Every structure is written in C-alpha cells, then in structure tokens.
Amino acid sequence: MKLAFALLLAAAPIGAAQAQESTNDAKLGEIVQLIQGGQPQQAVDKLNPLLADYERRYAGKPKPLCDVEPAETKAYAGVAGKDYTLADGGWCIALWAKGFALIDLKQLDAAVPFLERSVALAPFHPHYLSELGYAYQAQKSWQRSYDFYARAADAALRQEGDRRNKSLRRAWFGMAFDMIEMGRLDDAEKLFRKCLEVSPNDEAVKSELRYIEEQRAKKKTS
Missing domain, CATH: 1.25.40.10 (Tetratricopeptide repeat domain)
Known part of the structure; x- marks a missing residue:
C-alpha cells in the first residue's frame, strides 16, 4: 500500500495553480500517513473538506478529467474531444483514498461510489480501474x-x-x-x-x- 500511495502522489502534476496543488499534495501526504498508520476515520475526516474544495474548484466546468500521467492525458482527446477540463490529479487520489479508507472501515458499499468517481475522472488509470474491480469483487459482482x-x-x-x-x-x-x-x-x-x-x-x-x-x-x- 505504501508504494501504491507513493506512485499516485508522484503522478499528481504541478501545473498553473502550483500553490493550491502543493497545499493539497501536502494534505494528501498527511492523509496517506493516517491510512498507513491504521487511522482510516481520521483520514476520512481530512478528506471530506479536501474533496469539497475540489468540487468547488471545478464546478460548472466542462467534463473534468484528472491530469494523472502524460500517456493517459493524451488519450483524453480521443474520448472527450476538446470539451473537457484538465483537473488536478490530486482530486482522483483523494477520491481513491477515501474509498480505500472506507474499505478499511468495513464500509464497502459506501466506498464504491468514490472509487467509481475516481475512474470516471481518470478512465485510463490502471490502478483506479483495478481498485474498482476489487471492490466489485468483494461485493461478489463477478462480471462487473x-x-x-x-x-x-x-x-x-x-x-x-x-x-x-x-x-x-x-x-x-x-x-x-x-x-x-x-x-x-x-x-x-x-x-x-x-x-x-x-x-x-x-x-x-x-x-x-x-x-x-x-x-x-x-x-x-x-
């Protein structure tokens, strides 16, 4: 789990809004430590305002998609054309982290929507896709x-x-x-x-x- 978090955080880009993204990256780092330290509820408590901030930042903008990795970002044009917004990759990390924390809290059904949202915002990211596959597997939804x-x-x-x-x-x-x-x-x-x-x-x-x-x-x- 530690390696997975490190890879995801490393993939979060620093773009035009460097100050905001840097602050959110720092918060995500704290959340990672909480989950790794066996404190998923504290992680969820910190994730809630962070996720609300992302929702406010991209509210009303056309089809946000997370800027995760260059090869994935390049592929967005093929599915979304020009009508999409390249969003901070930390948003998807935060969504995935909340899903992960909720699974740790034995709240699988509550976790799934956050994993689904991370996939919706990063449709070509193998890690998010596999995490959602695992969650459906835990629900015994084999085909899904x-x-x-x-x-x-x-x-x-x-x-x-x-x-x-x-x-x-x-x-x-x-x-x-x-x-x-x-x-x-x-x-x-x-x-x-x-x-x-x-x-x-x-x-x-x-x-x-x-x-x-x-x-x-x-x-x-x-």
Whole structure:
C-alpha cells in the first residue's frame, strides 16, 4: 500500500495553480500517513473538506478529467474531444483514498461510489480501474468486477517496464479470480498463465493454478 500511495502522489502534476496543488499534495501526504498508520476515520475526516474544495474548484466546468500521467492525458482527446477540463490529479487520489479508507472501515458499499468517481475522472488509470474491480469483487459482482479489471489490463498497455508488468499482473489475476467464481476454469487458467509471463515466480498465481487442477480432479471423480 505504501508504494501504491507513493506512485499516485508522484503522478499528481504541478501545473498553473502550483500553490493550491502543493497545499493539497501536502494534505494528501498527511492523509496517506493516517491510512498507513491504521487511522482510516481520521483520514476520512481530512478528506471530506479536501474533496469539497475540489468540487468547488471545478464546478460548472466542462467534463473534468484528472491530469494523472502524460500517456493517459493524451488519450483524453480521443474520448472527450476538446470539451473537457484538465483537473488536478490530486482530486482522483483523494477520491481513491477515501474509498480505500472506507474499505478499511468495513464500509464497502459506501466506498464504491468514490472509487467509481475516481475512474470516471481518470478512465485510463490502471490502478483506479483495478481498485474498482476489487471492490466489485468483494461485493461478489463477478462480471462487473471482470469488466473493470479488463479495462485496467488495456490501460496498463500505456505504461512501460516494471509498472506495466505489475499493472497487468494485478488486472489479469483479478480477471482470473472472477472467471473461477463464474465457473470458467479454462479461461481462468489462461489468465493466470499470462500472469506468469510478467511475474514468473509468483506463488499466489501458482497456488491458484493448483486450485484449478484440484477442481478439475474433483469433477472427474464426482
């Protein structure tokens, strides 16, 4: 979790409104520490006014989309044309952080709308897409979870190197898990084997492959 937060904060750009964004980045840093320190409620309390500030800043502006990473920002023109507003990437981090904190507080249903909002504002960010996929998975909404993990896998192709591999592994693993729950063992196996292409020594993936073989053996003997 610490690495994920660090990567997201590093991606938040410093644009024209440097002073405001710098202040919000500092607040996000404090919120990160609270979540990492096992204080999710305190994090939520600090996130509420921060999120309200973002809503005020972009109220009435055409289709805000978070300025997260250059490759993603470049892709916005293909889906939004010229009619959108490039918003501070910290907004999406704050939305995601509130969802994360609410999950820590065992408030999954309350968390989902914030994760959905982060995806709406950053539709090509693999991390937000996978987080939403995970939340739907926790709700046992297998197909919906699969769909967002699949979007995360597509979005990961805009990344490079180790970050790309990690994003692909997470997305494919989530998709495979959903396939198991939907009874599609062959499809799940293919996805887990794709995981091994980017993470060859992944014991969690190997364990799932063994589980699939066990389920097949049970079917043969039943």
